[in-house]
Every structure is written in structure tokens, then in C-alpha cells.
Amino acid sequence: MTDAPIRFDLPHDQLPTAWLNIMPSIAQAGIQPLPPLHPGTHEPVTPDLLAPLFPEALILQEVSTDPWVDIPGEILDVYRLWRPSPLQRAVRLEKALQTTARIYYKYEGVSPAGSHKPNTAIAQAFYNKVAGTKRLATETGAGQWGSALAMASKFFGLDCQVFMVKASYEQKPYRRIFMETFGAEVVPSPSPTTQAGKAILEADPDSTGSLGIAISEAVEVAATSGGAIKYSLGSVLNHVLLHQTVIGLEAKAQMELTGDSPDVVIGCVGGGSNYAGLAYPFMADRLAGATPDLRFLATEPAACPTLTEGRFAYDFADTGQMGPLIPMYTLGHTFVPAPVHAGGLRYHGDSPSLSLLVKHGHMEAVAFSQNAVFDAAVQFAHTEGIVPAPESAHAVRGAIDEAIEARDAGEERVILFGLSGHGAFDMQAYDDYLNGRLPEVEYRQEDVTASMANVPDVPVPGEPTRA
Amino acid sequence: MTDAPIRFDLPHDQLPTAWLNIMPSIAQAGIQPLPPLHPGTHEPVTPDLLAPLFPEALILQEVSTDPWVDIPGEILDVYRLWRPSPLQRAVRLEKALQTTARIYYKYEGVSPAGSHKPNTAIAQAFYNKVAGTKRLATETGAGQWGSALAMASKFFGLDCQVFMVKASYEQKPYRRIFMETFGAEVVPSPSPTTQAGKAILEADPDSTGSLGIAISEAVEVAATSGGAIKYSLGSVLNHVLLHQTVIGLEAKAQMELTGDSPDVVIGCVGGGSNYAGLAYPFMADRLAGATPDLRFLATEPAACPTLTEGRFAYDFADTGQMGPLIPMYTLGHTFVPAPVHAGGLRYHGDSPSLSLLVKHGHMEAVAFSQNAVFDAAVQFAHTEGIVPAPESAHAVRGAIDEAIEARDAGEERVILFGLSGHGAFDMQAYDDYLNGRLPEVEYRQEDVTASMANVPDVPVPGEPTRA
Numbered sequence: 001m002t003d004a005p006i007r008f009d010l011p012h013d014q015l016p017t018a019w020l021n022i023m024p025s026i027a028q029a030g031i032q033p034l035p036p037l038h039p040g041t042h043e044p045v046t047p048d049l050l051a052p053l054f055p056e057a058l059i060l061q062e063v064s065t066d067p068w069v070d071i072p073g074e075i076l077d078v079y080r081l082w083r084p085s086p087l088q089r090a091v092r093l094e095k096a097l098q099t100t101a102r103i104y105y106k107y108e109g110v111s112p113a114g115s116h117k118p119n120t121a122i123a124q125a126f127y128n129k130v131a132g133t134k135r136l137a138t139e140t141g142a143g144q145w146g147s148a149l150a151m152a153s154k155f156f157g158l159d160c161q162v163f164m165v166k167a168s169y170e171q172k173p174y175r176r177i178f179m180e181t182f183g184a185e186v187v188p189s190p191s192p193t194t195q196a197g198k199a200i201l202e203a204d205p206d207s208t209g210s211l212g213i214a215i216s217e218a219v220e221v222a223a224t225s226g227g228a229i230k231y232s233l234g235s236v237l238n239h240v241l242l243h244q245t246v247i248g249l250e251a252k253a254q255m256e257l258t259g260d261s262p263d264v265v266i267g268c269v270g271g272g273s274n275y276a277g278l279a280y281p282f283m284a285d286r287l288a289g290a291t292p293d294l295r296f297l298a299t300e301p302a303a304c305p306t307l308t309e310g311r312f313a314y315d316f317a318d319t320g321q322m323g324p325l326i327p328m329y330t331l332g333h334t335f336v337p338a339p340v341h342a343g344g345l346r347y348h349g350d351s352p353s354l355s356l357l358v359k360h361g362h363m364e365a366v367a368f369s370q371n372a373v374f375d376a377a378v379q380f381a382h383t384e385g386i387v388p389a390p391e392s393a394h395a396v397r398g399a400i401d402e403a404i405e406a407r408d409a410g411e412e413r414v415i416l417f418g419l420s421g422h423g424a425f426d427m428q429a430y431d432d433y434l435n436g437r438l439p440e441v442e443y444r445q446e447d448v449t450a451s452m453a454n455v456p457d458v459p460v461p462g463e464p465t466r467a
Numbered sequence: 468m469t470d471a472p473i474r475f476d477l478p479h480d481q482l483p484t485a486w487l488n489i490m491p492s493i494a495q496a497g498i499q500p501l502p503p504l505h506p507g508t509h510e511p512v513t514p515d516l517l518a519p520l521f522p523e524a525l526i527l528q529e530v531s532t533d534p535w536v537d538i539p540g541e542i543l544d545v546y547r548l549w550r551p552s553p554l555q556r557a558v559r560l561e562k563a564l565q566t567t568a569r570i571y572y573k574y575e576g577v578s579p580a581g582s583h584k585p586n587t588a589i590a591q592a593f594y595n596k597v598a599g600t601k602r603l604a605t606e607t608g609a610g611q612w613g614s615a616l617a618m619a620s621k622f623f624g625l626d627c628q629v630f631m632v633k634a635s636y637e638q639k640p641y642r643r644i645f646m647e648t649f650g651a652e653v654v655p656s657p658s659p660t661t662q663a664g665k666a667i668l669e670a671d672p673d674s675t676g677s678l679g680i681a682i683s684e685a686v687e688v689a690a691t692s693g694g695a696i697k698y699s700l701g702s703v704l705n706h707v708l709l710h711q712t713v714i715g716l717e718a719k720a721q722m723e724l725t726g727d728s729p730d731v732v733i734g735c736v737g738g739g740s741n742y743a744g745l746a747y748p749f750m751a752d753r754l755a756g757a758t759p760d761l762r763f764l765a766t767e768p769a770a771c772p773t774l775t776e777g778r779f780a781y782d783f784a785d786t787g788q789m790g791p792l793i794p795m796y797t798l799g800h801t802f803v804p805a806p807v808h809a810g811g812l813r814y815h816g817d818s819p820s821l822s823l824l825v826k827h828g829h830m831e832a833v834a835f836s837q838n839a840v841f842d843a844a845v846q847f848a849h850t851e852g853i854v855p856a857p858e859s860a861h862a863v864r865g866a867i868d869e870a871i872e873a874r875d876a877g878e879e880r881v882i883l884f885g886l887s888g889h890g891a892f893d894m895q896a897y898d899d900y901l902n903g904r905l906p907e908v909e910y911r912q913e914d915v916t917a918s919m920a921n922v923p924d925v926p927v928p929g930e931p932t933r934a
Contacts, residue, residue: 006547007479012472080473081555081852088548092622110577112852114891154849155559174641174894181848181897381648382621385548385579424581424891427641430648 006091008104008257010084015076016249018068019242022280022287022353025067029287031360034327034352034461037314042458045324052223053231055131058124061239069242071123078122078155079246082111087254092383094403101406101413102260103399106251106278107386108420113178115389115421116274117148117234120243124232125152131230135159137221138232139189139214141168142343143175144389144421145234150184161229163189163197163217166209168343174425189214196220196320210336211347212319219322235271236317236326236351244277247418252281255416264295264402266417268394269307269365270344272298272351275395278418279363286362296363297402298354299394301345301373302442304337306330307358307365309443310350314458317349325458328355331443332451338441340370341429342390348451368397369440374433376400377423389421390429473558475571475724477551482543483716485535486709489747489754489820492534496754498827501794501819501928504781509925512791519690520698522598525591528706536709538590545589545622546713549578554721559850561870568873568880569727570866573718573745574853575887580645582856582888583741584615584701587710591699592619598697602626604688605699606656606681608635609810610642611856611888612701617651628696630656630664630684633676635810641892656681663687663787677803678814679786686789702738703784703793703818711744714885719748722883731762731869733884735861736774736832737811739765739818742862745885746830753829763830764869765821766861768812768840769909771804773797774825774832776910777817781925784816792925795822798910799918805908807837808896809857815918835864836907841900843867844890856888857896 026033035044047059054062061069071079090103108116128136136158140146146162153160162184169176169188176186189209190197196216200207207213215233222231233240255262265282267275275298285291298307306329315330317323330349331337337346357363370390377393379400380386388396399417406413423430432438493500502511514526521529528536538546557570575583595603603625607613613629620627629651636643636655643653656676657664663683667674674680682700689698700707722729732749734742742765752758765774773796782797784790797816798804804813824830837857844860846867847853855863866884873880890897899905 005479009476009479012474012476078852081559092548112848112854118852151848151852155852173898174891177894177898177901178854178891180901181845181854181894183849378648381579381618382650385545385585385618385622387579387645387648422891424641424645424889427644427648431640431644434644434647 004089004091006089008087008254010250010254012080014253015079015084016071016246017076018070020245020249020281020284021064021067021069021242022284023238024065025284025287026353026356031356033356036324036326037458039316039321039325053219055127055133055230057127057131058239061242062237072126075123075126083246084250085110087251089258090384093380096379096383097400097403097407099403099407100411101403101415103403104255104258104416105419106247106416108247108418109386109422113144113147113151114424115144115148116244116247116277117145118152119246119277120234120240120273121148121152122155123243125149125156125158128230129156129158133158133228133230135161135229136232137161137218137229138234139163139211139218141165141211141346143168143172143425144344146184147175147178149232150179150182153184154182160184161221162186163191163214165189165211165214166207172425189217191217194220210319212333215318216320216322219318235273236349238353240273241276241280241351241353244273245280247277248279248281251278251416260414262294262416263414264297266297266299266395266398266402266415268345268391268420269298269300269350269354270347270391272354274418274420276351276354283357283362297398298358298363298365299398300365300367301340301342301394302367302369303340304331304346305367305443306348306350308367309448311452312355312359312460312463313455314460315349315455325456326352327460328352329358330455331448332455334454335448335451340441341426342394344391345394366398368394369442371433371438371440373397374438386419387423388419389423390426392420395419471556471558473556475554475721477717477721479547481720482546482551483538483713484543485537487712487716487748487751488531488534488536488709489751490705491532492751492754493820493823498823500823503791503793504925506783506788506792520686522594522600522697524594524598525706528709529704539593542590542593550713551717552577554718556725557851560847563846563850564867564870564874566870566874567878568870568882570870571722571725571883572886573714573883575714575885576853576889580611580614580618581891582611582615583711583714583744584612585619586713586744587701587707587740588615588619589622590710592616592623592625595697596623596625600625600695600697602628602696603699604628604685604696605701606630606678606685608632608678608813610635610639610892611811613651614642614645616699617646617649620651621649627651628688629653630658630681632656632678632681633674639892656684658684661687677786679800682785683787683789702740703816705820707740708743708747708818708820711740712747714744715746715748718745718883727881729761729883730881731764733764733766733862733865733869733882735812735858735887736765736767736817736821737814737858739821741885741887743818743821750824750829764865765825765830765832766865767832767834768807768809768861769834769836770807771798771813772834772910773815773817775834776915778919779822779826779927779930780922781927782816782922792923793819794927795819796825797922798915799922801921802915802918807908808893809861811858812861833865835861836909838900838905838907840864841905853886854890854897855886856890857893859887862886
């Protein structure tokens with residue numbers, strides 16, 4: 001028997017009762033947050049422009065400068081179904097790596113939907129319910145977000161419509177059925193039910209869709225509903241990241257139980273909500289000057305290397321250019337990443353706050369190709385048992401690399417990473433990997449160059465203007 | 468916010484350190500356990516006859532009369548990856564049912580393989596490793612057991628071969644891939660690699676297989692290996708049920724945290740290991756006379772109603788008649804249940820100890836048809852979030868029926884049920900249910916009559932002889 005405990009369960013009654021808003025910490029560190037801009041006027045977006053899409057409570061959270069936002073009891077009641085989530089020490093992985101590092105992981109796959117996504121889906125459904133919304137419209141790619149919002153909508157008695165990227169709809173029937181089990185209407189996108197979908201289908205009847213198209217369809221449904229239908233987004237926006245901080249708040253309390261302090265906090269980044277959720281409670285300490293040596297490492301796919309190869313610019317969050325201009329690292333809103341299995345990370349942009357932190361040197365980023373990611377995922381499964389979601393496996397790769405580096409340097413290093421979900425719905429990816437069918441795809445510079453040419457020419461304060 | 472806590476986490480350091488053996492309790496209650504018999508001589512099976520299939524430690528557990536068996540530290544180290552598992556109060560389900568009952572469930576779906584099966588897979592792999600076994604052979608139907616043994620084998624450095632019923636192999640590729648991810652060799656059964664498989668294929672080249680055939684193949688591989696390969700079974704046998712009692716031991720300690728005592732303990736029964744695992748620690752109290760009013764309710768599918776419609780008799784555990792004669796409720800070893808989605812419950816027999824407890828009135832049993840089961844599963848998902856495995860959903864149906872009965876009688880009733888696994892690999896079943904494609908299959912009396920005619924004519928002490 002090992003002497004070291006491996007599970008650090010936070011008592012049920014120590015569930016966080018407020019979310020942490022990173023924005024005041026960013027401002028206090030001397031970093032000026034940049035507002036989203038109206039795509040026509042290039043003036044800062046005012047809250048009323050968001051009112052057709054989101055209930056007021058979420059808009060207020062989006063622009064909040066309060067350091068803490070109380071979590072309503074009705075949301076806590078649902079969180080308690082699976083939260084606090086586990087924080088474990090990966091002693092079996094450490095032993096396999098013969099590392100001098102200590103590796104901890106925060107596991108969000110225990111949620112009924114199998115990922116971190118319900119943390120914000122529950123909150124969004126609740127605030128919509130209170131505001132009188134009858135139905136939510138959203139998009140989903142890999143299916144994690146749609147699954148979470150379907151469940152959350154059922155819990156709060158809302159109808160839910162999910163535009164599912166057609167390629168996923170056809171390849172991942174289990175994800176579709178999961179959503180339908182919770183009563184959601186799942187529509188393959190592009191669909192003939194929206195103007196945005198019709199336009200795509202007229203140009204290309206065989207279109208297999210994209211996240212950008214699906215967003216445009218869901219936004220259109222909400223914007224043209226007269227108020228009864230609202231839109232719901234699973235990442236990128238401030239209020240989404242806010243809700244996810246319950247992960248990191250728990251993890252901080254659990255790290256205290258371990259007696260260790262992390263030297264590096266690692267997570268995978270698509271839109272940024274999973275990693276921000278884990279990282280921001282620790283980042284607040286760094287921004288306040290309390291932990292200047294604490295490192296943050298964002299991991300992303302080499303096929304969609306937004307933080308490592310993108311440019312910090314104002315760009316559209318959606319392909320259809322329906323939303324505001326967002327200040328973020330971007331590969332260009334027309335960039336279409338290669339179809340890697342980590343569908344949740346195939347996003348051309350990133351959350352503005354996370355982008356700012358990378359830009360100002362508070363966060364590092366690294367990109368991995370997918371065979372290296374699945375090597376790590378299988379090593380993790382063979383030692384710790386859990387088969388990671390392909391997205392989460394990027395964080396596993398980052399953690400293993402840090403542990404190997406520590407071993408080779410003869411250093412003790414305390415590594416904390418976020419395991420954002422399980423891979424039970426992603427077994428096809430493992431089959432491809434095990435049978436050598438996983439193509440080693442990276443981005444192509446010419447694609448990024450072409451896509452970047454479509455980024456609007458809007459100056460970013462402190463950034464060089466376009467050549 | 469509700470006032471009542473809903474999660475009752477057992478502290479990490481209170482993981483049970485010994486398994487509970489129900490056999491001495493059964494004997495002390497005046498019930499004479501019946502030995503398995505040699506199929507040729509009809510004499511009690513001696514341990515040496517089992518030696519080609521199982522390591523000595525497991526054979527000793529199989530015949531043990533000790534009330535407790537210590538859990539080795541190496542097994543505890545693995546259990547700790549996910550144990551103690553959660554016990555939760557289903558307050559949201561209670562509210563939906565408007566019941567006066569309080570419903571608790573013990574959730575085994577948090578294991579990396581998604582069910583209770585690793586509790587014994589880990590133990591069997593460990594004892595085999597210690598005994599020098601190089602490779603394990605087993606069978607799997609729905610895939611839960613094969614998944615658990617694949618993981619356990621990888622953890623202890625054993626090779627693993629799984630004969631997977633061909634129909635499942637083709638319909639459930641995700642289950643196959645899960646096993647392969649842990650390095651197991653998965654063979655569709657019947658296969659041309661064994662004499663048993665060849666014989667079936669010669670008679671019927673298109674055979675889609677059965678659990679009975681797959682057992683015969685795995686047993687043959689072990690029996691003809693000269694000792695390097697052992698066989699591993701996922702239910703029915705005493706040592707398997709013994710390992711699963713970690714579930715009920717935790718649940719007892721957790722029920723003490725709730726301040727409630729169960730009035731009824733419910734679980735689904737295929738071979739019996741899941742339900743015995745939850746029930747036996749409570750049953751020991753009943754057999755000792757301490758809780759004479761505590762009820763036990765076994766749930767099973769109407770398509771395979773072993774406990775409710777079978778006969779208590781000596782019968783073969785496997786279709787191929789390779790194993791000993793087992794004293795149990797049986798529908799006859801040639802009975803082929805209709806292909807209901809709860810593949811893990813499609814077994815003609817039941818564990819001997821559980822059969823004895825039903826026979827002597829310590830345990831009730833009820834059979835449900837599959838639409839009623841999925842009605843309950845979806846109601847559970849809509850309130851508690853977790854999508855149950857089709858097998859586990861039988862226990863949910865039982866619990867909901869008890870809660871409704873309590874409500875209608877105006878009674879407080881404390882219900883504890885076992886949620887043995889999640890349904891992430893079973894979404895096709897939900898699709899069939901949601902779209903009205905789930906056939907309402909029950910057993911046919913003529914099939915049972917025909918099958919029962921093949922049960923050997925071996926007298927059971929205290930039972931009337933065959934007509």
C-alpha cells in the first residue's frame with residue numbers, strides 16, 4: 001500500500017457559494033481590458049445590444065467588475081448532484097514516469113454529462129428560467145456542450161434546441177441520443193429551418209457544417225424570436241468563464257488539503273472556459289503578486305494553434321459575422337481547422353480574458369499533435385483507469401511533459417492539471433489511434449495567412465496596426 | 468436551496484479493509500448451503516477440480532466459511548482511485564414523485580469502467596498476478612465485465628483475452644474499443660480459435676453467439692493452457708459476490724451518516740453480484756435477527772425472469788455443460804432470453820447464495836418489462852441527471868414503484884437502491900425507447916418448459932423430486 005493519500009475530497013458543505021470574477025484582478029494588475037466592439041460602428045458594445053440574445057442577469061455578469069458573484073441556491077442544489085468534483089494525485093502515473101514531480105488532477109468527468117460544461121449550462125438555464133425564457137437555442141460540435149445544456153434545460157423546465165454540426169450529427173449518434181434523452185430537439189446544421197442554414201445549403205447542399213455555421217443558426221433563432229427564445233453559448237464569454245471558476249475554487253481548497261502548492265497549472269483550451277475555470281482562482285493570486293513564480297500552461301491542438309500561432313486582434317467570434325468584434329488571439333474567423341478528434345478545441349479564437357493573460361505573459365501556451373496527445377491519453381488510462389476525452393488529453397500530455405522535464409532536471413515539481421471530461425463518447429478516436437489511422441495534422445501556414453486576411457482592420461490599443 | 472443534504476461521502480480513510488462473506492451468516496440462520504456437484508459423478512466438487520481455472524487464493528475464498536476476508540493493500544490502492552463511491556439522496560426524484568418516501572442510491576458508475584464490475588476484476592487480476600498467471604481469459608456479453616477485466620489486467624501486467632458475444636461485438640464497437648484501449652485481445656464469439664467455437668461455427672457459420680458459448684470458449688482456453696492462462700468469471704460465484712460486498716459495506720456506513728435506516732434494499736440481478744454486493748452487508752443483520760423487517764427486493768427483466776418464474780434446481784452455469792452443477796434458480800441452461808437491451812441480466816441462472824435467500828423468504832423478487840424500465844430510467848435522468856445503464860434501470864423501476872406505493876399509503880419509507888452503472892455505452896437502447904422501437908418482450912412459457920426439460924435430474928435436498 002502506498003503511504004500517500006490519493007483522493008482529496010472536499011466536504012459536501014464546502015462547495016463554493018460564489019464564483020470568482022477575474023476581471024477586477026486583471027485590471028488591478030495594470031492590464032486594461034478591451035471591450036467588444038459593434039461590428040458596424042466599431043464602438044464598444046453596450047449591454048442593450050446583447051438583450052435579444054441573453055437574459056439581463058447574464059449580461060450584467062458579462063460586464064461585471066465585482067470580484068465575486070454569489071451562486072444562487074437553486075444552482076447550488078444542482079451542482080451538489082456531483083460537486084465538489086474529485087481532486088486526485090496520480091501516483092500510479094508518477095510511478096510509471098519515474099518522476100520526481102507530484103501530479104494532481106481535477107476531474108470534471110463525474111458530471112452527468114461527462115464534462116465541465118454543466119457548470120455554466122445549469123447557471124445559464126437557471127437565469128433564463130427566472131427571466132421568463134421558454135426555450136434555449138444553442139450549437140454543439142463534439143456534443144459536450146449540447147449534452148450539458150439539454151440536461152440543464154430539462155432540470156429547469158425549458159425547451160432546448162441544439163444545432164449540431166452535421167458531420168458530428170452523423171458520426172456521433174450517441175451524443176445526439178444523449179441530448180434527445182433529455183428532451184432536446186437536435187437539428188443537423190446547416191438546416192433549412194434558418195436563413196443562415198438555407199443560404200449555406202443553397203450554395204452547398206452537401207455541406208457537413210461547422211461550428212461557425214451552427215452558431216449563426218442558433219443566434220438567428222433567438223434574435224428573431226421576439227424574446228421567448230434566448231441563445232446560450234458554452235465558452236468564450238466572460239459570464240461562461242465566471243461560472244466555471246467553481247472548478248478552480250474547489251481545486252484551491254483541495255490543494256490545501258494535499259499540503260502541496262502547484263508550481264504549474266495546466267489545462268486544454270478551445271474557447272477557454274474549462275482552463276479558465278481551473279486556472280483563474282490561482283491566477284488571481286498571481287495577478288495580486290502573491291505567487292509570481294506560479295506558472296500557467298494552456299494546451300491546444302497543433303491543428304488549431306490559436307494561442308501559439310494566432311494574432312491578438314479584434315475578430316468575429318462566429319463565421320457568420322453576426323456577433324460583436326472580440327479582442328482575442330485568433331487564426332481568423334474563416335479558418336477551418338483540420339478534423340482532429342478533439343472537436344471541442346477546434347475554435348479559431350479564444351476568450352478575451354485568457355488572450356489578455358497570454359499576451360501579458362501571465363500564461364504560456366503549447367500546441368500538440370494528435371498522436372502525441374493520444375499517447376498521453378492511453379498512458380493515463382493504463383495507470384489511472386480513466387479514458388480521457390480527446391480534448392482533456394491535451395492537458396494530460398502537458399502534465400506528462402512537465403513531469404518528465406522535472407524528472408530529467410531532478411526537480412520536485414507540483415503539477416496540477418484539469419481533466420475536463422471522460423472519453424466514453426469518443427471511442428472511435430481511440431480506435432483510430434490504436435490502429436494507426438490517426439493522421440498527424442498540423443495547421444497549414446497558407447490557410448492561416450488566408451484566414452487572417454479576413455480579420456477586420458480594427459486597431460487594438462497597444463498593438464501595431466496592420467501593415 | 469433544500470435543507471436536506473444529498474451527498475453522503477465516506478471519508479477516503481474509511482474505505483472498507485475486509486470483504487464480508489455471507490456464507491457463515493446463511494449457515495447461522497439455519498439454512499444449509501448446498502455444494503456444487505461434479506456433472507458426471509454428482510458428488511460435491513472438490514477445490515482441486517477448480518485448480519485449472521482459478522488461482523488457489525480465489526478457490527479458498529470460494530469455499531471460505533470465515534465471516535471476513537481481508538482486502539490486500541494492493542487491491543485497496545486501486546479501489547482508492549474511485550472508492551468510496553457516492554451514496555446520494557434522490558431529492559429531485561422524490562419531489563417529482565411527490566412521495567413521502569426517502570430514496571437513496573449507491574452509485575457505482577463512477578468507476579473508470581462505468582460499473583461495479585471492477586470491484587471483483589481488480590481482485591481477480593491481483594490474485595492471479597500473485598499466483599504467477601500470465602494471461603486471463605473471459606467472456607463478455609454487454610461488455611461491462613470485459614471492460615472491467617481489461618482494465619484490471621492492464622493494472623497488474625496481465626494479458627487479457629475477451630470472448631465477446633458476436634452480436635454485441637458488432638453492435639457495440641465502443642465497448643470493444645474500450646477493452647482494446649486497455650490492451651485486451653477481443654475475439655468475437657463463436658470463434659475458430661477454440662474447439663467449442665469451431666463446433667458451433669460448423670453447425671451454424673452465421674451464429675451470433677451467446678454468453679453460454681463465450682463462457683465455453685474462455686473456459687477451454689484456460690483449461691487447455693497448462694496453467695499459464697486462468698479463467699475469470701464476473702458474477703455468480705461466491706468469491707465474486709464476496710468482492711462486491713465493498714459496495715454494501717460502504718453503503719451501510721453512509722446510511723449511518725444519513726440518519727436513516729433502509730426499509731427496503733433494491734438491486735438488479737443478472738448473475739447476482741451487483742445486488743449481493745449492495746445487499747449482503749445489510750442481509751447479514753437480517754440473518755442475525757437484528758433487522759427482521761428489513762426487506763430485500765431483487766429486480767429482473769420479464770424476458771429472463773429467473774427468480775420469479777424459474778425453479779430451484781441443480782443446473783449448469785454454462786450452456787456448454789463444462790462447469791459444475793450449481794444449486795440455483797434457473798430457467799434451464801438452454802434458455803435463450805429475448806434480446807433485451809439489459810444484456811447483463813440475460814442469464815438463465817443466478818448465484819447460489821442469492822437463490823437460497825430467495826428460496827427461504829429473505830429476499831423478494833419482481834420482474835419488469837423493458838418499456839417500464841426505460842420509463843423509470845428517463846424519469847431518473849430528468850431529475851437526477853445520470854442516464855442509467857439498462858441493467859441498473861431495473862433497480863430504478865423498483866425504487867420508483869416502492870416510492871409510489873409509500874406515497875399512496877401515506878407512509879414514510881426509506882428506500883436504498885443500487886445504481887450499478889451509467890448508460891453512456893447504451894445510448895442505442897435509449898434511441899429505441901424514445902422512438903417507440905423497444906419491443907415489449909416477456910418470456911414465453913413454452914420456451915421455459917422446453918429449456919427446463921434439459922435441466923439434469925439431480926435431487927435437491929428439501930425439494931420435491933422431478934415428476
